[in-house]
Amino acid sequence: MTLPTTRVSFPGGAVTGESTVLAVHPLGDGRFGLVTAETPFHPLDHTWPDQPADTGTLTVAGTELxxxxxxxxxxxxxxxxxxxxxxxxxxxxxxxWxxxxxxxxxGDPAAAVGGELLxxxxxxxxxxxxxxxxxxxHTGCHLLALALNEALAPRWRKDPGRADAFGNPDFDSLAMASSVMDTEASTDVYRLGKSLRKKGFTVDAVEELPxxxxxxxxxxxxxxxxxxxWVAADAPVRIEVPGPELTxxxxxxxxxxxxxxxxxxxxSHLHRLGQLSSLETELTLSDDGSELTAVTRPKRI
Structure with a gap:
């Protein structure tokens, strides 16, 4: 099976498109995976599955699936x-690859449309x-990362060797254990273990720092x-896309x-922060102090 890498249009915000069926792959449990040359659909990333997959419909030979x-x-x-x-x-x-x-x-799309799909x-x-x-x-998740990096900057007793776009130590990247988003919120879990402390992050009270x-x-x-x-500033958002390939x-x-x-x-992301009426996070520390969790909820206008 020699297939070209799928070209995707979701980074630009597309939610519709037309293409050609390249393959139909059985997935088990009666499910099938249909591959097209181009698509507006965002798939679950097997390497970093933070954003859930798109759902929707496809219409072929007059049949909507x-x-x-x-x-x-x-x-x-x-x-x-x-x-x-x-x-x-x-x-x-x-x-x-x-x-x-x-x-x-x-179900089997060929059976649904009554004919060959390729x-x-x-x-x-x-x-x-x-x-x-x-x-x-997802947009809220990235903004949370930058705001949290800024708020936690005083807790670094030395330069960890990685900074964000504004020069703050990149706590979000250095401590990230998992990041998952859904239609309501993003949930980011940060590990406050020995490796982070060796890099210079301070969890305990020191001098005048609680x-x-x-x-x-x-x-x-x-x-x-x-x-x-940031929401009030209605900052524009865009995705820099070097090419149409999924990769x-x-x-x-x-x-x-x-x-x-x-x-x-x-x-995928919003186009402007003005599409939100508010964006708030809730920070909680685990009982043993080993994990910090941020649940960030956007409210759209």
């Missing part, structure tokens, strides 16, 4: 076998409301004040009052 999930598939250089999700042994972007978006259907023209439509809600959460647990209400207030200011190394860019911020990102 529900896309219940969307996965990443890949075909390696030494085999024609199509591997899906966790079965892919390399990170997304390995140039020796072809990278594919699989539109997951609950080469057929298909119309694709993403659930636009769901996409917008997830995009808001312990993190004691300082957390003030830190939360500072983060939310910064987020509110293109894209970046999230936001023109904040303090300057332009950039974060590597393969997901």
């Amino acid at each position: 529900a896309v219940v999930d969307c996965l990443t598939g890949a075909v390696g250089p030494d085999s024609d076998e199509l591997l899906v999700g966790a079965d892919i042994p390399v990170r997304r972007g390995d140039e020796a 072809s990278w594919l978006v699989l539109h997951v259907l609950a 080469g057929a023209e298909v119309a694709l439509a993403v659930d636009a409301e769901r996409r917008l809600a997830v995009s808001a959460a 312990a993190l647990a004691e300082a957390l209400p003030a830190i939360t207030a500072a983060v939310n004040e910064r987020l509110a200011g 293109a190394r894209r970046r999230w860019l936001c023109e904040l009052p303090a300057g332009s911020a950039a974060i590597a990102c393969g997901g």
Whole structure:
């Protein structure tokens, strides 16, 4: 199976498109993955599955079929076998592999349309409301990272060797354990272990700096004040797209009052922060002090 890497239009905000069916792959449990040359659908990334997959519909030969999930598939250089999700042994972007978006259907599409699908023209439509809600959460996640880095900057006793767009120590990147978003919020979990402390992050009280647990209400207030200011500024947001391929190394860019911020990102986003009426986070520390969790909720206008 020799297939070209799927070209995607979701980074620019597209929710509809037309393309040609290149393959239909059985996934088990009666499900099938349909591959097209181009798609507006965002698939779940097997390497960093933070943003959930788009859902929606595709219409082929006059028949509308529900896309219940969307996965990443890949075909390696030494085999024609199509591997899906966790079965892919390399990170997304390995140039020796072809990278594919699989539109997951609950049943056999050939049986549904009553004929061969390869080469057929298909119309694709993403659930636009769901996409917008997830995009808001993803944009909020990146803003939270920058605001949290700023609020926690005084807690570094030495330079950890990695800074964000505004020169603050990149706590978000250095401590990140997991990041997941849905239609309501983004949830980011940070590990405050020995490796982070060796890099210079201070959890306990030192000199005039209170312990993190004691300082957390003030830190939360500072983060939310910064987020509110950015939303009020209605900063523009865009995705830098070097190419249409699923594997293109894209970046999230936001023109904040303090300057332009950039974060590597393969997901979808809002176009302006003015699309939000508010953005607030809740910070909680685990009982043993080993993890900090941020739940960031955007509210759209």
